[in-house]
Amino acid sequence: MKIGIIECGPVPAPLRERYDSYPAMFRAQLQPLLPAATFETIAVAALGDVAARDAYLLTGSRHGVYDDLPWIAPLKDFIRAAARLQRPMVGVCFGHQIIAEALGGRVEKAAAGWRVGLEQYTTSLNGDTQSVMMPAFHQDQIVVQPPDTEVVANTAACPFAALRYTAAPILSVQFHPEFSLPYLTDLITCLSQQAAAPGLPPQPALDDKGMRWIGDFLSGR
Template identity: 45%
Template sequence: MKIGILLTGHAPETLLQEAGDYDLLFRQLLTGHDFEFETYPVVDGIFPDSPLTCDGWLITGSKHGVYEDLPWIAPLETLIRDIRDAARPLVGICFGHQIIAQALGGRVEKFAGGWVVGSQAYVGANGPGRLNAWHQDQVVELPAGAQVLASSDSCQFAAVAYGPTIYTVQAHPEFNADVLANLIRMRGRGVVPDPLLDQAEALLDSPTTARDEAARLARVLKGVPA
């Protein structure tokens, strides 16, 4: 089964050297689920020819905001709607979670409560979970027909399903402790308030349910509703 990874941002240089770009993190996360992958760096203007090019699709995280006036945002939104209309499975992570909501009629903005970073507890239809997060933007208004599957104290719409073929999550199941520590060093200090980063560092070794979330992503990509 071929999964197209729609790469919407590049990792910082030190993370590229240590762990590879964001698409590689997802290839590693979904190892063992019998997928082959092809990456399309849409952030660089490189798109697939058709929503039918791959059997399923995954949209990565990004440093960009979905509301930014960037030349690849509108084409990506069109592709998202085309994937939905073609009934191909689609999952979105962080930026991917947000751009899918926006493309389908929702609204995204900077969260009034500020940054959410590090290990976060989520409660929802599939039980409690704990994942690493790194975001300031959030979905604040859902499209019609969206179903909320998980929430947290700092993120009301943490996991969302759109019918049987689309599933999105605000957190980062692909971020392990090493990746998160790298982001704290390279992108956090001077941007995210120090107390939040200190708390995130203190929880770096906390267990997560990332493997469970990876299994959920794999099921959706194989056609099982979230």
Template identity: 40%
Template sequence: MTEKTIGILVTGHSPAELAETYGNYADMFARLLGGFDFAFKRYFVVDGEFPASPRDADGWLLTGSKFGVYEDHDWIRQLEGFIRQVHAEKVPMVGICFGHQVMAKALGGHVEKFKGGWSAGPVSYKRSDLDEEQVLLAWHQDQVLRVPDGAEVVGKTDFCENAVIRYGDWGLSYQPHPEFSPRFFEGLAEARKSAIPEPLFERVKKVDVPIATDRIAREIGEFLSRDR
């Protein structure tokens, strides 16, 4: 099988106090997918660095971010346009957290700050397409509240109804963070604990349950590897 190039569209920066140990979000995805024959190109779209064409990579991956997709930033609007181009060209795309949300918004869905509050820490997601539950690490208040026409919700919780979305053979997106290790998550929670209610921080500051990292890494890698 020919090596595929995956373009990582980096939509946020990891906390500076964690970057030396864990790297940036692109580094985390490169580690997550290290078992596949991929070469990676990194584009820091959060800083205005964009690919020239949807064909600059064989597949695309959108990272998480501290920003909301509804915020008025030029790079977010440019990113939405690029997602629509990638969709039109049928180059496969995977989105995580902010990436999950911006894919939905770009294609006609609706995202907003969820009135029910935060989801953080280990969360069990019900997967209708796999008939199983998967524990993954969540860190979000924004949610996809309406999915685009033609998209299929295949993962959910009682708190987050649209947590995993499939876009036919083209796209796949997840609200939780398979790229976060338990130790990175604990550091992130400490660095940004002022963003979440203190009782929630106390519940999630230590991750001591198994996470379905390998299962999701395989799913993402196989999705991006598939010949279309």
């Protein structure tokens, strides 16, 4: 399986000397779960032929889906083309939001403001309802659920925190399973000059369930 990781935004400049890019974070954690897969980083402004890869993962971004940027509309077109071709797609944070926008949902700045830190989600991603802790870092979220989707994770403040699409093989999540605890902590420090509503305080270790859900989805399990 050839998986294209669409880099929708870079790691913030102050953190680039210490941390890998977002595609590298995903690759490092997904490769052990998908040993036969190959990964290609794709610049969001140079998407290429949607049929050239078997599956796609869309990363987070500091931008909003409503921003007036030249690559937003082509990315939505690419998502719709991938859905028509039944290419498996995973969206994370911004990726979650822009897939929803492309396929009939709507995204806005959240009334609750920034959510940063660890959040406790109610999820049925693995078939059983349970509560899990995941890293959150967002001020936008889905406010209108796209058609042909089921909610598989939520919080009181974020009712569409993870969606499984029923008309195409798509899974998207608002949280950040790729974040390590040190990266999450340093990212919060970068935001400290802005108004933020913190989530739960960082814990000694992060749960790897989110990345395992993505690995299982991409492998067809």
